[in-house]
Amino acid sequence: xxxxxSGTVVITVVPTPACHFxxxxxxxxxxxxxxxxxxxxxxxxxxxxxxxxxxxxRPALNPLVLVDGAYFSAGRLPRKKLIKxxxxxxxxxxxxxxxxxxxx
Numbered sequence: 039x040x041x042x043x044s045g046t047v048v049i050t051v052v053p054t055p056a057c058h059f060x061x062x063x064x065x066x067x068x069x070x071x072x073x074x075x076x077x078x079x080x081x082x083x084x085x086x087x088x089x090x091x092x093x094x095x096r097p098a099l100n101p102l103v104l105v106d107g108a109y110f111s112a113g114r115l116p117r118k119k120l121i122k123x124x125x126x127x128x129x130x131x132x133x134x135x136x137x138x139x140x141x142x
Contacts, residue, residue, distance in 0.1 A: 046077050047076040047077070047129045048076065048107070049077070049103065049105055050079040050102075050103070050104040050105075051078065051079070051102070052081045052083055052091050052100070052103075053080065053082075053100065053101040057100045057101065059099060059101060059115070060101040062114065062115065063101050067115070070117075070121070070124070072131075073131060074121075074124045074129045075130075075131055083100070095109050097112030098112055099112045099113030100112065100113070103115060
């Protein structure tokens with residue numbers, strides 16, 4: 039489980055059409071983007087890449103959510119768990135701003 043070379047956490051979501059958990063996850067991630075720095079990668083379920091990810095991780099529900107390429111969840115997005123992970127990884131905007139100020 040590794041972040042991008044820039045250190046940005048990558049959250050990959052494989053949503054399906056007409057899925058209320060998928061819509062909920064996208065809304066939650068949009069809201070979390072105000073507080074945390076991460077790259078959101080929405081991969082269509084019916085794309086070749088989406089099909090490969092679903093075959094590899096075999097989620098019981100949708101959406102499939104990966105963090106830095108590793109399985110994170112399927113179905114309703116566990117917000118508290120994700121916030122804890124993003125905080126642990128130092129993805130908070132305030133933490134990133136403070137770190138940059140210390141380096142400068």
